[in-house]
Amino acid sequence: MSNTDEIDDSTAPLIEHLAELRTRLIRAVLAFVVGMVICFSFGGQILDFLLIPIENTMRDLGNPNPVMQYTAPQEYFFTLIRISMVGGLALSFPVIGYQLWRFVAPGLYKSEKNAFLPFLISSPVLFLLGAAFAQYVVVPLAMAFFLGFADLPSMVAAFVAGTAEPGAVPEPDRGIDIVFNGKVNETLDITLKMIVAFGLCFQLPVLLTLMGKAGLASAAGLRSTRKYAVVGILTVSALVTPPDVTTQIILFTVVYGLYEISIFLVARVETRREADLRAQGLWVDDDEEEDEIFREFDEDDTEDEAPRK
Secondary structure: OHHHHHHHHHHHHHHHHHHHHHHHHHHHHHHHHHHHHHHHHOHHHHHHHHOHHHHHHHHHOOOOOOOEEOOOOOHHHHHHHHHHHHHHHHHHHHHHHHHHHHHHHHHOOHHHHHHHHHHHHHHHHHHHHHHHHHHHHHHHHHHHHHHOOOOHHHHHHHHHHOOOOOOOOOOOOOOOOOOOOEEHHHHHHHHHHHHHHHHHHOOHHHHHHHHHHOOOOOHHHHHHOHHHHHHHHHHHHHHHOOOOHHHHHHHHHHHHHHHHHHHHHHHHHHHHHHHHHHHOOOOOOHHHHHHHHHHHHHHHHHHHHOOOO
16 A cells, blocks of 8 residues: 555656646747747748848849849748748747746756856857857858859959959950859858857857856866867868858857857856855865875774784
């Protein structure tokens, strides 16, 4: 009878947790769907905003009327779906994060809640900063790098517009004009990859600081692994960016700067933890711990030598 009661008591909380998890997931999914519908309603405007870097680049290269194309009937529709999914996730992230917080918070102590809540707020802010950095700095540089190889149409356009230099006379009957006929989905793919990559890279301080709070990382350990971090950041920069040295250097500089900021934040976490433990009388210095160990060894040796005398 008692065993049955123990089983029932242990099963009920599990069922309650699963029911609450289901409720939180349903609310998070509904928020994502609503955000998706909102972004799809303004999909054309969002697409125009994301294509601003390549539009400005094409204008700078001499194309007064930039045009993008799609080559399949369903291509433009699914392009808007992709935008809606990414935008819907961004819009619904506060609700998703809140539902996650409401599910986890009852099992945390008050100090753990106070420690976790700032990261829940700073994470989307840092992601938006990374996305904005990609949209306004990195993507324009990447587009200028790629489209800069086909500069012949700009010279022809400048001559037709009457803005070419007096000595520059094009020869339209010789050679082949290399023109850029951009596809919407392929261009958007580069932009979204950049935005997501930089948004995730900007999460590095949050990740390392959380690891520092959990005792999984230390400032001394992060300092000692700087050379490995440099190699890792260079590898990531080469993988997530186009084959453009300028863009890779920018990503490396930004991420390495975030790594150094993470070391500073982890050191602050360790300093606060030490201060709290000292105030509670629970902190033991390394020197004091070594003295205690040697003192125990000395006491053991004394006890062993006493019977011999």
